[in-house]
Amino acid sequence: MQTRVADGFTLIEVLVAILLLAVGILGASAVQLMVLRTRHASALMSGGVQLAGTLADRMRANSAAMQAGDAANPYLQFRYDAASDGAPAPASVMCFGAAACNSAQLAAFDLYETKHALFSDFPHGRLAVCRDATVVSGAGALAWACAPAANAPVVIKVGWRDRRDAPGTPFGPSVALVVAGAFP
Numbered sequence: 001m002q003t004r005v006a007d008g009f010t011l012i013e014v015l016v017a018i019l020l021l022a023v024g025i026l027g028a029s030a031v032q033l034m035v036l037r038t039r040h041a042s043a044l045m046s047g048g049v050q051l052a053g054t055l056a057d058r059m060r061a062n063s064a065a066m067q068a069g070d071a072a073n074p075y076l077q078f079r080y081d082a083a084s085d086g087a088p089a090p091a092s093v094m095c096f097g098a099a100a101c102n103s104a105q106l107a108a109f110d111l112y113e114t115k116h117a118l119f120s121d122f123p124h125g126r127l128a129v130c131r132d133a134t135v136v137s138g139a140g141a142l143a144w145a146c147a148p149a150a151n152a153p154v155v156i157k158v159g160w161r162d163r164r165d166a167p168g169t170p171f172g173p174s175v176a177l178v179v180a181g182a183f184p
Helices: 011-061 063-067 103-121
Strands: 079-081 126-131 154-159 175-179
Touching: 011 063, 011 103, 011 126, 011 154, 011 175, 063 103, 079 103, 103 126
Parallel strands: none
Antiparallel strands: 079 126, 126 154, 154 175
8 A cells, every 4th residue: 555645835835935935025115106106206206297387377368567677477486496485475465357456466476486395295395586697597497586687588486395395405396397487
């Protein structure tokens, strides 16, 4: 008669298999975390471009305000830092639908809505509109400072604090959009 020997796994083989499974799970978790961080950064970048584009469209639509001189143009005076300025106060006139708004009221409403979007959607959001002859520095980085010149383009700069930034450290704009149009 033939005896049959039952083959099985040794304890070492089981422990090695569990170790490999644990390493695989940790690797998959790290990849998932990286994907979530990248998705969040992409969503912020997309939102920043949309916010700047929307403000640029509003500026072009309000030609009376944009044709005013730089000192009288409410858009070119726009600087907002959500962390230090806090929640925006509502505009004096809400220019919705059939509301009759003049150019200055429309500009104030546009800026209120931009501040509100920046405050609610971007961590420590910041926005500046200015004339800037050098949008990108010599090092290839964006900066909040503007180099105004008579014929310099109007630029919208949007930025926010990244999760990896240490609290209190300065951060530069993430988006700079040159507003097309003939503005004096």
